[in-house]
Amino acid sequence: MMLISWLMILSIASCQSVCPARCLCHFIHIPRTIECSRQGLQTFPENISDIVEHLDLSNNLLTEITDEINRLTELQHLNLAKNKLTALPNNLAKLKKLQRLNLSDNIIANMADIASISQLLSLKILYISKNHLLDLKGLTSEILQAVDVGHCHIKELGNTSLNGLPALTTLNLAGNPLKIIDMPVSKTLRWLDMSDCVLNYLYPDTLSRLPELEELRLVNNPTLVYSTRHSTLQHSKLKKLDVSRCNLDRPGLHGFPSLTHVYLSHNTIRILPNRIFAKNKQLMHLSLNANNLERLNVSTFDGLMKLQMLDLSANNLEDVHTMTFQENIDLRLLNLSYNSLHRFPELSSLATSLDLSFNLISRFNANSLENMSRIRSLNLRNNQLQLIPPGLESKTLRILDMQRNRLVELYNNSLVNLPSLQQIDLSGNRLTEAMNPDVFQNNPDLTMIRLGDNPWRCDCTQLYVIFEYLTIPTSKTIESSLICQSPANVSGYSWEAACFDAWNTNIYYNKDRTWGMVMVSLLILVVLCGSVISIKHTMRIKRRVLEQRQQQELAEERERLRFLYARRTRLEEEIEDAENSAEPRINPLELIGPPSYEEAVQMPRLIRSMDALNEISVEDGTLRSINSVDNLRIKKRRTRRTKTTRKRTQSEDDLLRREERRQERIRRERNNSSSNICETTDQSQNTNPRQSRTSRRSRRHSFVEESLESNSSKDRPRPQTPNTRKKRRRQVFEDEHVTDDEASDVQMDFNRSVVIRELRREPRSGCRDSFVERGS
Numbered sequence: 001m002m003l004i005s006w007l008m009i010l011s012i013a014s015c016q017s018v019c020p021a022r023c024l025c026h027f028i029h030i031p032r033t034i035e036c037s038r039q040g041l042q043t044f045p046e047n048i049s050d051i052v053e054h055l056d057l058s059n060n061l062l063t064e065i066t067d068e069i070n071r072l073t074e075l076q077h078l079n080l081a082k083n084k085l086t087a088l089p090n091n092l093a094k095l096k097k098l099q100r101l102n103l104s105d106n107i108i109a110n111m112a113d114i115a116s117i118s119q120l121l122s123l124k125i126l127y128i129s130k131n132h133l134l135d136l137k138g139l140t141s142e143i144l145q146a147v148d149v150g151h152c153h154i155k156e157l158g159n160t161s162l163n164g165l166p167a168l169t170t171l172n173l174a175g176n177p178l179k180i181i182d183m184p185v186s187k188t189l190r191w192l193d194m195s196d197c198v199l200n201y202l203y204p205d206t207l208s209r210l211p212e213l214e215e216l217r218l219v220n221n222p223t224l225v226y227s228t229r230h231s232t233l234q235h236s237k238l239k240k241l242d243v244s245r246c247n248l249d250r251p252g253l254h255g256f257p258s259l260t261h262v263y264l265s266h267n268t269i270r271i272l273p274n275r276i277f278a279k280n281k282q283l284m285h286l287s288l289n290a291n292n293l294e295r296l297n298v299s300t301f302d303g304l305m306k307l308q309m310l311d312l313s314a315n316n317l318e319d320v321h322t323m324t325f326q327e328n329i330d331l332r333l334l335n336l337s338y339n340s341l342h343r344f345p346e347l348s349s350l351a352t353s354l355d356l357s358f359n360l361i362s363r364f365n366a367n368s369l370e371n372m373s374r375i376r377s378l379n380l381r382n383n384q385l386q387l388i389p390p391g392l393e394s395k396t397l398r399i400l401d402m403q404r405n406r407l408v409e410l411y412n413n414s415l416v417n418l419p420s421l422q423q424i425d426l427s428g429n430r431l432t433e434a435m436n437p438d439v440f441q442n443n444p445d446l447t448m449i450r451l452g453d454n455p456w457r458c459d460c461t462q463l464y465v466i467f468e469y470l471t472i473p474t475s476k477t478i479e480s481s482l483i484c485q486s487p488a489n490v491s492g493y494s495w496e497a498a499c500f501d502a503w504n505t506n507i508y509y510n511k512d513r514t515w516g517m518v519m520v521s522l523l524i525l526v527v528l529c530g531s532v533i534s535i536k537h538t539m540r541i542k543r544r545v546l547e548q549r550q551q552q553e554l555a556e557e558r559e560r561l562r563f564l565y566a567r568r569t570r571l572e573e574e575i576e577d578a579e580n581s582a583e584p585r586i587n588p589l590e591l592i593g594p595p596s597y598e599e600a601v602q603m604p605r606l607i608r609s610m611d612a613l614n615e616i617s618v619e620d621g622t623l624r625s626i627n628s629v630d631n632l633r634i635k636k637r638r639t640r641r642t643k644t645t646r647k648r649t650q651s652e653d654d655l656l657r658r659e660e661r662r663q664e665r666i667r668r669e670r671n672n673s674s675s676n677i678c679e680t681t682d683q684s685q686n687t688n689p690r691q692s693r694t695s696r697r698s699r700r701h702s703f704v705e706e707s708l709e710s711n712s713s714k715d716r717p718r719p720q721t722p723n724t725r726k727k728r729r730r731q732v733f734e735d736e737h738v739t740d741d742e743a744s745d746v747q748m749d750f751n752r753s754v755v756i757r758e759l760r761r762e763p764r765s766g767c768r769d770s771f772v773e774r775g776s
Ligand SMILES: *[C@@H]1O[C@H](CO)[C@@H](O)[C@H](O)[C@H]1NC(C)=O
Pocket: 017, 046, 047
């Protein structure tokens, strides 16, 4: 551990010693860099790590470089610009990897002081601009390819100047007071810049010993002329020539058959004769802007079959012949801006982009683009057009720039024949009234409509429609550029700001509100329907419940009535019984007399012997009195009940009537005696209530007798209360299975079996057996 930390400390220390004071060292990434620029260094830093690849010592105060630099064997880029160096060390042989050396902006005066450059076996690029060099002689390097000696004091480029640089391809002499070019010799030079010099005249053979030259820049040699009426500068391979800002009064390009790009702008060319570029068949880009061209002959650009870009802007052209660009079949951009055209040039051209901006065009016609079959972009910015001609026709036009004209109105048929239109700029005109969006109805591809900088009169209802078109679904304009000018109270406001209230209260809100209203009314309707249905449902349920309850009540009532009826009947029968039992008391002798046969048959069997009847007669008085008391009580109860309900009264009346009828019937039956006993028994066997009633009554007789007998044997006969009756019934059941049918009175089924058993016990007729057989 101790060892590791010691090593670390050591390595940090060594690093610190490796990276000089006031420098930034980046050794982690390739290239390993040390930056010491702008540190006021006066001496070359000591102990610089020898692994450095890029060393920047620019912007210091170095006056000399020591031999120590030879330690930096890995150095590739060395920047010594902006110091006070006058020379390089005599020995630089160890910097075998140095490729780029920047010595610009020093005070080197003589190429001999930097002659050690020739020892740098990898140096390809040397920057030595802004020094005090007087010429290139003395600079030698077998491998140096590019030399920048711009802005020095070089006055002459002679026929031996480039002798020491056999590999030179690029030479920059811009900004030198270069005046004499005396046939420099280089078999490799391709790029030569002599801009900003003071060149005056270039003889036709000036470039003849630079066979590989491809690009020549002679920009801003204000007095330069290279072409006369009789001769002109020549070079068979030159491709790019920039002679902008010179003193040319004619293009003079017929000595350069290989030219593709020519910049002749800012010269003094006034006339372009017919077929003047006929020899430049390779020409693709021709800039003639900012000359004094007044006229273009019909055939000026004939033969430029490959011309793609022709800049004729900033001349004095007042008119252009229709056929001038007819032959330039590859033309893409024709720039005629900044001229003095008054009339729309109705060109026959295959140009795709026509710039007519900054002219004086005040009108054009619907068919003006008729013979421009490929036109895509038309720039009419800054002209004096007052209208877009109705029905302006072009199938291909995509971009129409009418910025800063004098358009007052956009007619509904202005753009109908521009089906491919994608962008239109109408800003900076005099449009006041919002146009109808129908204006754009035939322009489905329109994605940008600029309408800013117009004196809009903000009628919010009018603006709303077009604003909606411009902003929905996607914004087609710059909304903030739409500014109202009138009425005065909204002057300077954007459309949106001016019409915010109007649109939000009257238009947007109305729309929203109608929708809202519709939604709310729908909601209300739904709620109403729902509540009505639910109310109906609950009502139905309630009604049903009510009905059920009524039915239940009715059933209860019926049940009670039935019960009452049963009781009534029972009571009536009791009364009857009492009466019947009383009857014999009234005339006891009748009982003593033998009953008729039929009566006898009908009579229930006597449990006791007939002798017991005597006892009844003996105790007759008490029995009657008891019965009468009982009777009274029942009657009282009856009257009490009669008062309770009318129904009951009715039923009671009914019962009474029925009772009367029954008694009548019994009387009739008694009188109606038949001879055949078997028939009668058969009848009794039937479920005929009338028959059974008679039998029942006779049975009752027997009960009474029985009870009388039992009572007489034990206690006094007691008034018949429900309890006693029940008891008695039970007793009877236990005794002899004889049932009292009081309870079963309500039932329509009469207990025949009792009758049968009664009969069986004491057979009294020969028909009994047959009857039993039938019954069982
Ligand atoms: C450079 O290294 C030498 C020897 O190692 C040393 O004596 C000298 O002080 C160092 N200089 C600086 C500025 O560190």
